[in-house]
Amino acid sequence: MKKTLIKFGVLLLLAVFAVGCSKGNASSEKEEAEVDDVIDVVWYPNESGEDLKSSRDEIGRVIADATGKKVEHHLTTDYAIAIETLVNNNADVAFMGAQGYIEANKSNDAIQPIVVPTGPSGTLDDAVYHSWLAVNVDDQENYKKDGEYSLDTIADKKFSFVSNSSTSGFKVPSASILAHFTEQEEYKDLTEEDLMEGGPLFSQVLFGNSHQGSAVNLLDGNADVAAFCDTCVENYVEVAEGEENKEGSVYKVKDDAAQPFNKVAGKEFTLMSVTPVLNAPFAANMDTLGEEDFKKLQEALSADEVANNEGIFVPEDSGESALFFKTDKERFAPAEDKWFDPIRELQ
Template identity: 70%
Template sequence: MQKKWLLGVLFLVITVFSAACSMDSAEGEETEGDDVIDIVWYPNESGNDLKTARDAIGSEIAEATGKEVEHHLTTDYAIAIETIVNDNADLAFMGAQGYIEASDQNDAVQPIVVSTGPSGTLDDAMYHSWLAMKVDDQDEFKVDGEFSLDTIEEKRFSFVSNSSTSGFVVPSATIIGHFSDKDLAEEDLMESGPLFSQVLFGGSHQGSAVNLLNDSADIAAFCDTCVNNYVEVAEGEENTVGSVYRVKDDAEEPFNTVTGSEFMLMSVTPVLNAPFVANMDVLGEEDYELIQEVFASDEIANNEEIFVPKDSDVSGLFSKSDQERFVPVEDEWFNPIRELSQN
């Protein structure tokens, strides 16, 4: 009887010890997961040419939090938005419209910072949405020698993604406003028939521009900041209607197939800068504050791998001409883009 009792006690001890080890192992796995900060990037920022810039940002975040940083690259806007919405990423860099869509689906998605304009404030924190055509086709888009949106009817049009701020929401609002007599909605611009003979989506700003330059589209919407690494001003001034841009001879993918091609700007519209955002359910308040603090620091503002000097040949996510830096931003700052989507 005593022997059986001892065996029973021994079995109970082993069982409890094994359970404790299993719990420790599970807790260890959870902690390990929490020690990784995953950043999801739009297709525009997922190219090999921007790896140095992504890594520089990741290094700053890793140093601030003491955690490993992993980069989640994508080829589709919807995938990037779903990744942050569905708790599969801590951070994302996305346009204003993408942020609005993400926060509507998951209120844990909150903005951290945006890059400023040359003043170092939010007053000029903007980039530009372009409508462009090939230089040789410019006369097709003019009435009495001036560019006119009347001429875009029945043309082949390329957008970026219907989740793109400057590659869809802003140009769509401009077009719908111009053709007010047609009672158009955003959905009407996503398909052939109501206004355009054909509608394409490039999947990225680079892809939309290439759709134009390889003759898949007659006119295309894309933004200045996403193609600046691949093009240069050939005639005129930056972000000015009528200016001509030329694809650099050493341009990387996807522009390597259209080097030397030129396009002209038909329309230039200012757009609110894109935010870095966090999923607070995944990231947590402490890391959010650490990351916001490091983003807004002078160290990052002066990091030339993050804010690349304007005349540099190095590809970067952000350019530096004066006092550009990151500053914290509140959700309300994006209301002008919300209003465009609701109109």
């Protein structure tokens, strides 16, 4: 009788364990199913501001309509977090700079480009934006030699980059700075790593963590020179003197500029250097998104309907804040991994 009770007890425990495992597996399968019905989109700090919510939401609507799935937006305050979120299979799609894409693809070859915003021609031939080196307008003469702007003048200054994963806010300007200074005996051994900290070239190095943050570092006096790009600050500034994206042109922060520029409204800066940079892609994690949804997104985003959607490609003269503006034939176009090789060659 005792042995029978013991056997019954063991069987009961096994039954309970089996039921528990069955429930656990069912729960896991449910969670996986829920994850499969959601497309997670992660955004860099530059595109995470409240003023760009309407652009993010409209792009999310296109993604949802194309796939029949729910879209969840993940906003970040750090480039590395956005990149790692995609690389580590915690997001399906990201809008990221060329350098960030290259880093992500190097870490996980499942990361592939979906589309890239074109230039005014509607092709990738002129799909570029611009990396700026800027100085405060009152100090601009201090950055000239023989009447011309010179990189020699930035030595021993307080310098602000965006992030070491930023294309136009670090990779491109650092390549130009290294190419210039390593020709000089004093700086012949200068490396990219040296540019990330005070000395041997700069007296102090700051990182804005976004293009907006780097620009504000300059305008509030924490930095003497700052690297940031045109497209990430165009919602907050306007040309006060000269032409867009021309060396020597002066930009002024709009009086009604949104955060973080509201605290430096009216301040001006001058461009001492302007360098074209390949446009940023929407990239996918093929392991989490899947080939079917990848093709749906590429087709939907490249369609004329999106190109003509004024909620995505906002008319330049609208006065509204947006991620993308329409000046002529701008649209999204598919791009292959090799299109980013010119940025890879800066490594």
